[in-house]
Amino acid sequence: xxxxxxxxxxxxxxxxxxxPGVTGTRSPNSGSSKSPRFVIQKHDxxxxxxxxxxxxxxxxxxxxxxxxxxxxPREKRLAVEVEDxxxxxxxxxxxxxxxxxxxxxxxxxxxxxYRNLDEEHSMAEAIEAGHVKxxxxxxxxxxxxxxxxTRGGDKPQWLMIKRRDEGADARRNPESTEPxxxxxxxxxxxxxxxxxxxxxxxxxx
Numbered sequence: 001x002x003x004x005x006x007x008x009x010x011x012x013x014x015x016x017x018x019x020p021g022v023t024g025t026r027s028p029n030s031g032s033s034k035s036p037r038f039v040i041q042k043h044d045x046x047x048x049x050x051x052x053x054x055x056x057x058x059x060x061x062x063x064x065x066x067x068x069x070x071x072x073p074r075e076k077r078l079a080v081e082v083e084d085x086x087x088x089x090x091x092x093x094x095x096x097x098x099x100x101x102x103x104x105x106x107x108x109x110x111x112x113x114y115r116n117l118d119e120e121h122s123m124a125e126a127i128e129a130g131h132v133k134x135x136x137x138x139x140x141x142x143x144x145x146x147x148x149x150t151r152g153g154d155k156p157q158w159l160m161i162k163r164r165d166e167g168a169d170a171r172r173n174p175e176s177t178e179p180x181x182x183x184x185x186x187x188x189x190x191x192x193x194x195x196x197x198x199x200x201x202x203x204x205x
C-alpha cells in the first residue's frame with residue numbers, strides 16, 4: 001500500500017497543499033470499512049472532470065472521467081486511470097492552490113458503497129485484468145457499471161459504461177444532478193469563491 005501511494009505523495013508538496021495523506025500519515029477515521037466505498041469528486045482543474053474512486057486494499061483506485069458517468073448504457077465514457085489516492089481523500093472538498101498538481105476546486109459529487117460483481121476475481125485482480133464490474137449504492141448513482149481497459153501505458157485508458165438494469169435511464173443526466181456536493185450542497189464554483197473570499201479577508205487583517 002505504501003508503494004501504491006508513493007506516486008500520490010511524489011506529485012504533491014505537503015507545505016503547499018491541504019490535500020490529505022501527503023505526509024504519509026492517516027486520519028483516525030481513514031481505515032477500511034466492511035463495505036468498500038466509492039466516491040466521485042467533481043474537480044475543476046485545468047479542465048473540468050469527475051474523479052471516480054474505488055476503495056481497494058487500503059487505497060482509492062482512481063480514474064479521471066472527463067464527461068462524468070452516464071446513466072445511459074449506450075454511452076461509453078472515457079476514464080483515464082491515475083495514481084491511487086489515500087482513503088481519507090474520499091472526504092476532501094476544497095481548493096488545491098495554484099502551482100500545485102491538480103490545482104482547482106474539488107467537491108464530493110457522490111459517494112456510497114459498492115459491490116464487486118465479478119465472482120471469480122477480487123477487485124484488485126479485476127483491475128489488473130482490465131475488466132471491472134461494480135454495483136454502486138450511492139446517493140446519486142445506483143446500479144451496475146462496467147470499466148473496460150482499452151489502452152495501457154503510464155495512464156491507461158478505460159471506458160466506463162452503465163449496465164442495463166433498473167438504474168439505467170437514457171433520459172437522465174447525472175452530471176447536472178443537484179445539489180452538487182453530497183456533503184455541503186456547494187458547487188465547485190462556490191468552493192472556489194469561498195476560498196478567494198477567505199484569502200482576501202486574511203489579506204486585510
